[in-house]
Structures are given as C-alpha cells and as structure tokens.
Amino acid sequence: MPLLKPEQYSIADIYALPDGQRAELIHGRLYNMTPPGTLHQRIVLNLAAEIRSYIKKHNGSCEIFPAPFAVFLNKDEKTYVEPDVCVICDKSKIDEKGCNGAPDFIIEVVSPSSRKMDYSTKNTLYSDAGVREYWIVDPSKKRTTVYRYEEDAAPIIFSFDQTIPVGIYDDLKINIDKL
Numbered sequence: 001m002p003l004l005k006p007e008q009y010s011i012a013d014i015y016a017l018p019d020g021q022r023a024e025l026i027h028g029r030l031y032n033m034t035p036p037g038t039l040h041q042r043i044v045l046n047l048a049a050e051i052r053s054y055i056k057k058h059n060g061s062c063e064i065f066p067a068p069f070a071v072f073l074n075k076d077e078k079t080y081v082e083p084d085v086c087v088i089c090d091k092s093k094i095d096e097k098g099c100n101g102a103p104d105f106i107i108e109v110v111s112p113s114s115r116k117m118d119y120s121t122k123n124t125l126y127s128d129a130g131v132r133e134y135w136i137v138d139p140s141k142k143r144t145t146v147y148r149y150e151e152d153a154a155p156i157i158f159s160f161d162q163t164i165p166v167g168i169y170d171d172l173k174i175n176i177d178k179l
Contacts, residue, residue, distance in 0.1 A: 070098030
C-alpha cells in the first residue's frame with residue numbers, strides 16, 4: 001500500500017527513511033515493504049545460490065544480487081525497487097549504490113503483502129524498463145509465472161514440480177521443488 005503524501009516522492013525520500021525501514025518507489029509513489037517470512041527467504045537464497053553456481057561453473061560474466069539490493073530502474077529520481085533476486089549482465093550498470101538501469105533477469109517471490117505489486121505493478125514496470133526475463137514465484141499457489149519480454153509472448157506458468165528453463169541462458173533449468 002502506498003504511503004500518502006501530496007507531492008511526489010523521490011529517491012532522496014528512500015534514503016531519508018529511518019534505519020530498518022524499507023520501501024520501494026514506483027513512479028513517485030512510496031510503498032512500504034514488510035519483512036519477508038522464512039519460506040520466502042529460503043526460496044530467495046536457494047534460487048540465488050542455484051543461479052550463482054551456474055554462473056561460476058560457466059565462467060559467466062553476469063552478476064547476481066539478492067535483496068536488499070537497490071535497482072534504479074529508469075535512471076530517474078522517481079523509481080527505485082529491491083527485487084528479491086536480480087541478474088545483471090552489463091557490468092557498466094553496477095556501482096556501489098546498486099544497479100542503474102534494467103537487470104537482465106528479475107525474480108520476485110510473492111508474499112501475502114506483495115501479491116498485487118508483484119503480479120501487476122512490477123510486471124508492467126519491469127516490462128517497460130527493458131528487463132529481459134521476470135519470474136513470479138508464488139509459494140501459496142506453488143507455481144512460477146515466467147515472462148520473457150524479449151519474446152513478446154504470453155507468460156508461461158510452471159508448477160513447482162516442473163523444470164523451468166531460464167531464458168537468458170541456453171542450458172540452465174531450475175526446479176523449485178528440488179531446491
């Protein structure tokens with residue numbers, strides 16, 4: 001739920017938040033983030049570890065970052081997100097503050113408080129910003145919705161027991177149940 005303020009928020013407002021408070025900024029609207037649960041964190045950790053292992057094994061140039069990691073998606077003062085997992089292949093986008101521009105691959109793990117944000121708001125945001133691939137991992141529904149924006153195709157829904165090919169890599173496949 002967005003915090004109310006008559007004027008638009010900016011990244012300066014993100015940095016002015018009290019210690020320990022996290023929020024995302026989307027088109028000038030500030031959204032509080034609730035702390036994630038244990039299952040959420042297990043999924044994030046295991047997905048990040050699986051992708052990191054693949055990148056290292058293949059001497060890949062992409063880098064993976066789990067939340068909290070700042071993504072200044074549109075390179076403006078009105079949009080700032082912290083995806084659960086992001087993979088960035090263009091190292092020129094990375095600096096000490098985070099990622100400046102669209103990551104290649106983003107994963108969001110749905111929490112009860114983030115459902116609408118992950119399925120609707122962020123889906124549009126990531127597509128418009130130039131993210132190549134976006135996964136919505138939904139533990140309560142035991143499914144993953146995969147968007148491959150470069151292909152301009154309908155999303156594909158996988159159950160947790162199915163193996164999901166990672167679109168930005170030719171030979172990486174992930175089975176959520178086996179993590």
